Amino acid sequence: MPAPRLRADIASLPAYKAGQRPAERTDIVTYKISSNENPYPPLPRVKAAIADAASSIHRYPDPFNRRLVSALARKFDVSEDRIALGTGSVSLVGQVIMSAASAGDQVIYAWRSFESYPIWTQMAGAVSVKVPLLPDERHDLDAMAAAVNERTRVIFICSPNNPTGQAVTAAELDAFLERVPSDLVVVLDEAYAEFIGDEDIHDGVSVATRHDNVVVLRTFSKAYGLAGLRVGFAIAHPDVAEALRKTALPFGVSSIAEEAALVSLEAEDELFERVHALVNERRRVAGALQEQGWELHPSYANFVWMRLGDRATDFAAACEEQGITVRAFPGEGVRVTVAETEANDRFLEVAHAFRMALR
Numbered sequence: 001m002p003a004p005r006l007r008a009d010i011a012s013l014p015a016y017k018a019g020q021r022p023a024e025r026t027d028i029v030t031y032k033i034s035s036n037e038n039p040y041p042p043l044p045r046v047k048a049a050i051a052d053a054a055s056s057i058h059r060y061p062d063p064f065n066r067r068l069v070s071a072l073a074r075k076f077d078v079s080e081d082r083i084a085l086g087t088g089s090v091s092l093v094g095q096v097i098m099s100a101a102s103a104g105d106q107v108i109y110a111w112r113s114f115e116s117y118p119i120w121t122q123m124a125g126a127v128s129v130k131v132p133l134l135p136d137e138r139h140d141l142d143a144m145a146a147a148v149n150e151r152t153r154v155i156f157i158c159s160p161n162n163p164t165g166q167a168v169t170a171a172e173l174d175a176f177l178e179r180v181p182s183d184l185v186v187v188l189d190e191a192y193a194e195f196i197g198d199e200d201i202h203d204g205v206s207v208a209t210r211h212d213n214v215v216v217l218r219t220f221s222k223a224y225g226l227a228g229l230r231v232g233f234a235i236a237h238p239d240v241a242e243a244l245r246k247t248a249l250p251f252g253v254s255s256i257a258e259e260a261a262l263v264s265l266e267a268e269d270e271l272f273e274r275v276h277a278l279v280n281e282r283r284r285v286a287g288a289l290q291e292q293g294w295e296l297h298p299s300y301a302n303f304v305w306m307r308l309g310d311r312a313t314d315f316a317a318a319c320e321e322q323g324i325t326v327r328a329f330p331g332e333g334v335r336v337t338v339a340e341t342e343a344n345d346r347f348l349e350v351a352h353a354f355r356m357a358l359r
Helices: 008-012 044-054 066-076 089-100 116-123 141-146 170-179 204-210 238-246 255-266 268-292 309-321 341-358
Strands: 083-086 106-111 127-132 152-158 185-189 214-219 232-235 303-307 327-329 333-337
Touching: 044 255, 066 083, 066 232, 066 255, 083 089, 083 238, 089 116, 089 152, 089 185, 089 214, 089 232, 089 238, 106 116, 116 127, 127 141, 141 152, 141 170, 185 204, 204 214, 204 232, 232 238, 255 268, 268 303, 268 341, 303 309, 309 327, 309 333, 309 341
Parallel strands: 106 127, 106 152, 152 185, 185 214
Antiparallel strands: 083 232, 214 232, 303 333, 327 333
């Protein structure tokens, strides 16, 4: 009996590689710092809202998530027709590509960057154009602009960039947008925007309100600590936002996720105290690594990036041996999420020992 016929290119589709959990250990407390998760548990009032919302999960959620859309419009001072939701910003990446690119069209993005870009591009039958990062891990915006041709439909700028942590400045972004055609969709993927803390970095929402072709992606997974509930949003020109709503999974943002997001918006002052603490921890970890002799470039996210080349896999194995799971990119580097102080301290011990062994 012949096997079911599937698309031939599915076999070559790159798999999304999520951060792995540590192996179960009884001799040591283990820490997962491989997925850029927020180490803090939900606030009590957020947990209470989740519990209350669970009592109505036998009903479909509002397909338009109108309460959350309204709250986001108020927060960012934009009209509601500029807001589109998705099951995390990763889903919105796909919604953008499906809305703007067809078979044979080109999607430009830096590399290395967010792993979902090549996956969604290939799923749409479009062609990836990967532009290498600069030596300091920043986007090469000049090369990205030069790569645009008549087949280009979407450009992704991940800022802060996952996994390298670098961000695009406001001046760099303005110059880039002046160079590229205004009918191309330019996506500012700002999943880590709340961790930036630098006024020279672009304000994506302001850019999107000034440029009709700019789409800003945000998420509740990182700073708001709702990674397990899958809710993200886009801010875009009303026509683009409407296309994103049309390509969204129906009922994708659950009633529980919407309620948790709404309460989290109300609790931003308390949540952003945690963000500030994580930013300080990021600076501490990065500073300690530099004191050990590691060469680092700035990170504006909730992680640090170590360009280790061929040593990346060995370094990750050394961390795993000590109950720490990091995200290795073989042959390139290691991304390390800023987590609990205890996890960060143990990671720094491993990094120091590894560095000493190299001498």
